[in-house]
Structure formats: C-alpha cells, structure tokens
Amino acid sequence: MILFVCSQGKLRSRTAELLALFGGVHARSAGSDKDADVPLNDALIRQATLIVCMEKKHHEAVKEFQHYGSCPAVLLGIPDEFDRLQDELVRDLIFQTRFHDTALAAAMERGAALLAAQPGYRAALGTRTPRIFGSSNEAYSVFPQ
Template identity: 40%
Template sequence: MSGTERPLRVLFVCTQNKLRSPTAETLFREHPGWQVASAGTARDAEISLTRDLLEWADVAVCMEKRHRDWIRAKLGGVLPDARLLTLGIPDEYGFMDPELVTLLERLVPLRLAGTSPREV
C-alpha cells in the first residue's frame, strides 16, 4: 500500500449476523490490505446494519440480493451501487460450515478484485 491508501474496509452483510456474515468476517479478518466487519439487516441481528457502519465501509458484500435491496431501500445513497456487491449465498449454512467457507474463499476475492479504498 502506498502512503496515501488505507486498508479496504469491507462490510459483510446477511440477515441475522449470526452465521454467514460473521463467518466471512472471521475468515477474512487477517486478509492483508483489508479491514472487515459484519452486520445484519434484521432488527434483532447480533450487530444491526446502521448508516454509520455503511459510511465506514468502502464496500458492502451482501450474501443475497435481498440484503442489497434492503440497503438501497433503507440506506440508499450511502454507498454507490457499484460498492454494493452480492454473493448469492443462501441462508442454509451454519457458522464456519466448511461448504460456506469454501464458497466465501472462492467468491469474495473474485468480487473484490480491483476494488480499492477511497482516498483518505
């Protein structure tokens, strides 16, 4: 990283913030050049997605299209559409499920390839 760039801030989003997005956060916590967090769109999520969290992020990686649509409806304009990525991973995996880990390890780097942080 050059002196003017900071780590890419990646926010993983699912519904309850109990299984998929915390798995992604755990998996990519030590990824070089990334700072990661996770949140959920449901009112009773472990960590609820807020405007502040979305403003912190350079990119939101949504597990499903409905999460991206929720962000557009409730927090539209905080991040440009190009920074709202969707993986298409359904809610059928447990926390750190090996199949989920494999999907995330394959899809997340592909979706984030070429994404750089905003200038500081």
C-alpha cells in the first residue's frame, strides 16, 4: 500500500490517493496534524510499502513513529496552495512522483486520465474518510465502470 501524507489528509494527499486508486494502485492518505480526517498513525505506516510526503514537515512527522524505519519514504516538495483535484496539483503530483517511482507516476497518470473522462468527477469525489471510518462520503462508491 502506498501512503500519501500531507497536513490534513484532505487536499494534496487525498488527491494523490485518488489518482493512485483510479490508476489501479492500493493507496491511502493521512494527515500529520492531530485533527486530520485520517491522522497519521503507526498502523498505516506498518501497512505501507512506500510513504510519499508532500513537505519536509510531513516527513519529520513520519519519522516520529515506531515503525517508520521499515518503510521507505520520499519527499515531493509540494506546498499547501492547491484545491483538491486542481489541475496544477495533479500535474505536480505526477511530475514529482516520477523522480521517485516511475511505475507509481504512470499509474497516477492513468488515474488522472480516467478521472478526467468522468463528467462532474470533481463534485462527486470528496475529501473525507471512507465509510469504514464512519463517514458517509460517497467518494469511495463513485468509481467508474
């Protein structure tokens, strides 16, 4: 599982997660802030095969967890200045990921193309946690056929 980390787990990491999921990659997103929708935790880090951090402060937060040493982590350097699924954010996520993992970047590119082909996808896909965490967000059931 690829774990994407930003501050709140709503915009950058959630967008990256959606790109990866729609590209066929098992992915999750989390936030380093204590009040994040899905707070970064040791269980997520243990499950991850790669941790993708948006900023240095997120990488530092990951390092505080006990199981961090067992999983590689990369830093994309993407600032918190984008809206969810914003075209520039999608472009930057794919571009920066390509420096670290070309297969993941290719999957995210496929996911971006699939999402862009869905009319109204930005309105349909939310930024909250999946139902398994008690959310009623429909984002996880709006996958294209």
